[in-house]
Amino acid sequence: MDFLDIHTHKAATEPGVTSIQSLSLTSDIFLAMPKTKPISVGLHPWFAKVDQLALQMKYLTVVANQLNVKQIGECGLDRLRGEKLENQIIILEKQIELAEKLNKPLILHCVKCFSELIALKDRLSVKVPMIIHGFNKNEAFGRQLLSKGFLLSFGTAALKENSGASKLIQSTDSFFLETDDADVSIKDIYSAAAILKKCTVDELKARIFTDWKRLSV
Ligand SMILES: [Zn+2]
Numbered sequence: 001m002d003f004l005d006i007h008t009h010k011a012a013t014e015p016g017v018t019s020i021q022s023l024s025l026t027s028d029i030f031l032a033m034p035k036t037k038p039i040s041v042g043l044h045p046w047f048a049k050v051d052q053l054a055l056q057m058k059y060l061t062v063v064a065n066q067l068n069v070k071q072i073g074e075c076g077l078d079r080l081r082g083e084k085l086e087n088q089i090i091i092l093e094k095q096i097e098l099a100e101k102l103n104k105p106l107i108l109h110c111v112k113c114f115s116e117l118i119a120l121k122d123r124l125s126v127k128v129p130m131i132i133h134g135f136n137k138n139e140a141f142g143r144q145l146l147s148k149g150f151l152l153s154f155g156t157a158a159l160k161e162n163s164g165a166s167k168l169i170q171s172t173d174s175f176f177l178e179t180d181d182a183d184v185s186i187k188d189i190y191s192a193a194a195i196l197k198k199c200t201v202d203e204l205k206a207r208i209f210t211d212w213k214r215l216s217v
Pocket of ligand 1 (some may be wrong): 007008009022074180181
Protein backbone atom coordinates (compact mmCIF):
# COMPACT_ATOMS: atom_id res chain seq x y z
CA MET A 1 0.00 0.00 0.00
CA ASP A 2 1.25 3.48 -0.92
CA PHE A 3 1.92 6.45 1.28
CA LEU A 4 -0.82 8.99 0.55
CA ASP A 5 0.26 12.63 0.38
CA ILE A 6 -3.12 14.35 0.32
CA HIS A 7 -1.81 17.80 -0.54
CA THR A 8 1.38 18.76 -2.32
CA HIS A 9 2.43 21.39 -4.82
CA LYS A 10 5.23 19.27 -6.22
CA ALA A 11 4.84 17.45 -9.53
CA ALA A 12 7.36 14.69 -8.87
CA THR A 13 6.36 11.68 -6.83
CA GLU A 14 8.66 9.33 -4.92
CA PRO A 15 8.24 5.62 -5.58
CA GLY A 16 5.62 4.12 -3.28
CA VAL A 17 3.84 7.44 -2.82
CA THR A 18 0.45 8.43 -4.19
CA SER A 19 0.34 12.20 -4.07
CA ILE A 20 -2.45 14.59 -4.92
CA GLN A 21 -0.82 17.53 -6.62
CA SER A 22 -2.71 20.78 -6.06
CA LEU A 23 -2.94 23.15 -9.02
CA SER A 24 -4.38 26.64 -8.97
CA LEU A 25 -6.11 27.92 -12.08
CA THR A 26 -5.41 31.54 -12.87
CA SER A 27 -7.51 33.89 -14.89
CA ASP A 28 -6.31 33.90 -18.43
CA ILE A 29 -3.98 30.95 -18.64
CA PHE A 30 -5.56 27.64 -19.46
CA LEU A 31 -2.92 25.39 -17.95
CA ALA A 32 -2.21 22.05 -19.50
CA MET A 33 -3.54 19.81 -16.77
CA PRO A 34 -2.18 16.32 -16.14
CA LYS A 35 -4.76 13.85 -17.41
CA THR A 36 -4.03 10.69 -15.45
CA LYS A 37 -2.17 11.34 -12.18
CA PRO A 38 -4.35 12.36 -9.23
CA ILE A 39 -4.64 16.13 -8.84
CA SER A 40 -6.77 18.72 -7.15
CA VAL A 41 -7.72 21.94 -8.93
CA GLY A 42 -9.11 25.15 -7.57
CA LEU A 43 -8.85 28.88 -7.26
CA HIS A 44 -6.36 29.64 -4.49
CA PRO A 45 -7.46 32.56 -2.31
CA TRP A 46 -4.09 34.28 -2.83
CA PHE A 47 -4.61 34.53 -6.58
CA ALA A 48 -8.35 34.35 -7.31
CA LYS A 49 -9.99 37.60 -8.42
CA VAL A 50 -13.70 38.17 -8.02
CA ASP A 51 -13.87 40.23 -11.21
CA GLN A 52 -12.53 37.26 -13.18
CA LEU A 53 -14.59 34.71 -11.33
CA ALA A 54 -17.04 33.87 -14.11
CA LEU A 55 -14.19 33.02 -16.49
CA GLN A 56 -12.16 31.21 -13.85
CA MET A 57 -15.15 29.11 -12.85
CA LYS A 58 -15.75 28.21 -16.49
CA TYR A 59 -12.21 26.84 -16.77
CA LEU A 60 -12.39 25.20 -13.39
CA THR A 61 -15.67 23.46 -14.20
CA VAL A 62 -14.22 21.96 -17.39
CA VAL A 63 -11.06 20.74 -15.68
CA ALA A 64 -12.77 19.58 -12.48
CA ASN A 65 -14.83 17.07 -14.44
CA GLN A 66 -11.69 15.09 -15.36
CA LEU A 67 -11.63 11.72 -13.65
CA ASN A 68 -8.14 12.29 -12.21
CA VAL A 69 -9.32 15.40 -10.34
CA LYS A 70 -9.81 13.97 -6.88
CA GLN A 71 -10.48 17.16 -4.94
CA ILE A 72 -11.55 20.75 -5.53
CA GLY A 73 -8.96 23.19 -4.15
CA GLU A 74 -6.98 24.27 -2.61
CA CYS A 75 -9.51 26.97 -2.11
CA GLY A 76 -10.46 28.83 1.00
CA LEU A 77 -10.12 32.01 3.01
CA ASP A 78 -7.06 34.00 4.02
CA ARG A 79 -7.34 37.13 6.11
CA LEU A 80 -3.75 38.10 5.40
CA ARG A 81 -3.53 37.75 1.60
CA GLY A 82 -5.68 38.03 -1.50
CA GLU A 83 -8.98 39.80 -2.12
CA LYS A 84 -11.06 41.31 0.69
CA LEU A 85 -12.79 38.68 2.74
CA GLU A 86 -16.32 39.17 1.40
CA ASN A 87 -14.99 38.56 -2.11
CA GLN A 88 -13.04 35.51 -0.99
CA ILE A 89 -16.27 34.14 0.46
CA ILE A 90 -18.04 34.59 -2.90
CA ILE A 91 -15.15 32.82 -4.67
CA LEU A 92 -15.17 29.97 -2.19
CA GLU A 93 -18.95 29.56 -2.37
CA LYS A 94 -18.78 29.00 -6.12
CA GLN A 95 -16.16 26.30 -5.63
CA ILE A 96 -18.20 24.64 -2.89
CA GLU A 97 -21.18 24.56 -5.27
CA LEU A 98 -19.02 22.91 -7.92
CA ALA A 99 -17.64 20.34 -5.48
CA GLU A 100 -21.17 19.48 -4.39
CA LYS A 101 -22.32 19.13 -7.99
CA LEU A 102 -19.42 16.79 -8.81
CA ASN A 103 -19.49 15.10 -5.42
CA LYS A 104 -15.75 15.67 -4.89
CA PRO A 105 -14.06 16.58 -1.57
CA LEU A 106 -12.80 20.11 -0.93
CA ILE A 107 -9.22 20.76 0.16
CA LEU A 108 -9.22 23.99 2.13
CA HIS A 109 -6.72 26.70 2.95
CA CYS A 110 -7.75 28.72 5.98
CA VAL A 111 -5.81 31.52 7.66
CA LYS A 112 -7.49 33.39 10.52
CA CYS A 113 -10.97 32.84 9.05
CA PHE A 114 -12.19 29.70 10.75
CA SER A 115 -15.42 31.19 12.08
CA GLU A 116 -16.31 32.37 8.56
CA LEU A 117 -15.49 28.91 7.19
CA ILE A 118 -17.68 27.20 9.80
CA ALA A 119 -20.51 29.65 9.07
CA LEU A 120 -20.24 28.92 5.35
CA LYS A 121 -20.34 25.16 5.92
CA ASP A 122 -23.47 25.58 8.05
CA ARG A 123 -25.20 28.05 5.75
CA LEU A 124 -24.69 25.94 2.63
CA SER A 125 -25.15 22.59 4.49
CA VAL A 126 -22.14 21.26 2.64
CA LYS A 127 -22.34 17.49 2.11
CA VAL A 128 -18.97 16.75 0.50
CA PRO A 129 -15.97 16.20 2.79
CA MET A 130 -14.18 19.44 3.72
CA ILE A 131 -10.52 18.79 4.45
CA ILE A 132 -8.59 21.59 6.15
CA HIS A 133 -5.04 21.21 4.99
CA GLY A 134 -1.91 22.15 6.92
CA PHE A 135 -3.74 22.43 10.24
CA ASN A 136 -1.32 23.91 12.78
CA LYS A 137 -3.52 25.39 15.49
CA ASN A 138 -3.99 23.99 18.98
CA GLU A 139 -5.58 20.67 19.90
CA ALA A 140 -8.81 22.08 21.35
CA PHE A 141 -9.44 24.06 18.22
CA GLY A 142 -8.75 21.03 16.05
CA ARG A 143 -11.31 19.09 18.07
CA GLN A 144 -13.85 21.84 17.59
CA LEU A 145 -13.38 21.65 13.81
CA LEU A 146 -13.67 17.86 13.88
CA SER A 147 -16.90 18.17 15.84
CA LYS A 148 -18.21 20.49 13.11
CA GLY A 149 -17.57 17.74 10.59
CA PHE A 150 -14.34 19.02 9.05
CA LEU A 151 -11.45 16.67 8.33
CA LEU A 152 -7.88 17.66 9.13
CA SER A 153 -4.62 17.14 7.32
CA PHE A 154 -1.27 17.72 9.00
CA GLY A 155 2.05 18.60 7.40
CA THR A 156 5.33 19.56 9.01
CA ALA A 157 3.50 20.50 12.23
CA ALA A 158 3.38 16.73 12.84
CA LEU A 159 7.17 16.81 13.16
CA LYS A 160 7.07 19.35 15.99
CA GLU A 161 6.90 18.00 19.48
CA ASN A 162 3.87 19.23 21.43
CA SER A 163 2.28 20.96 18.45
CA GLY A 164 -1.50 20.84 18.17
CA ALA A 165 -1.02 18.53 15.20
CA SER A 166 1.13 16.11 17.22
CA LYS A 167 -1.43 16.02 20.01
CA LEU A 168 -4.32 15.48 17.60
CA ILE A 169 -2.43 12.64 15.94
CA GLN A 170 -2.18 10.95 19.32
CA SER A 171 -5.78 11.53 20.27
CA THR A 172 -7.78 11.14 17.03
CA ASP A 173 -8.04 8.51 14.35
CA SER A 174 -9.08 10.12 11.15
CA PHE A 175 -6.43 12.62 10.02
CA PHE A 176 -4.58 12.82 6.73
CA LEU A 177 -0.94 13.73 6.12
CA GLU A 178 0.66 16.02 3.56
CA THR A 179 3.86 17.75 2.49
CA ASP A 180 2.27 20.90 0.96
CA ASP A 181 5.18 23.02 -0.28
CA ALA A 182 7.65 21.86 2.38
CA ASP A 183 10.96 20.33 1.45
CA VAL A 184 10.32 17.13 3.35
CA SER A 185 9.46 13.56 2.42
CA ILE A 186 5.95 12.35 3.16
CA LYS A 187 7.62 9.20 4.47
CA ASP A 188 9.24 11.21 7.28
CA ILE A 189 5.87 12.69 8.24
CA TYR A 190 4.32 9.21 8.36
CA SER A 191 7.23 7.94 10.49
CA ALA A 192 6.76 10.75 12.98
CA ALA A 193 3.00 10.21 13.07
CA ALA A 194 3.38 6.45 13.55
CA ILE A 195 5.64 7.04 16.56
CA LEU A 196 3.11 9.45 18.05
CA LYS A 197 0.26 6.99 17.41
CA LYS A 198 2.30 4.05 18.70
CA CYS A 199 1.51 2.06 15.57
CA THR A 200 3.54 0.86 12.61
CA VAL A 201 3.96 2.92 9.46
CA ASP A 202 2.19 0.15 7.54
CA GLU A 203 -0.83 0.31 9.83
CA LEU A 204 -0.98 4.06 9.40
CA LYS A 205 -0.67 3.80 5.61
CA ALA A 206 -3.47 1.24 5.49
CA ARG A 207 -5.79 3.31 7.70
CA ILE A 208 -5.20 6.53 5.76
CA PHE A 209 -5.56 4.87 2.37
CA THR A 210 -8.80 3.18 3.37
CA ASP A 211 -10.22 6.47 4.66
CA TRP A 212 -9.13 8.21 1.49
CA LYS A 213 -10.80 5.60 -0.71
CA ARG A 214 -14.00 6.10 1.24
CA LEU A 215 -13.92 9.84 0.52
CA SER A 216 -12.85 9.80 -3.06
CA VAL A 217 -14.93 9.43 -6.17
ZN1 LIG B 1 -0.94 24.19 -0.34
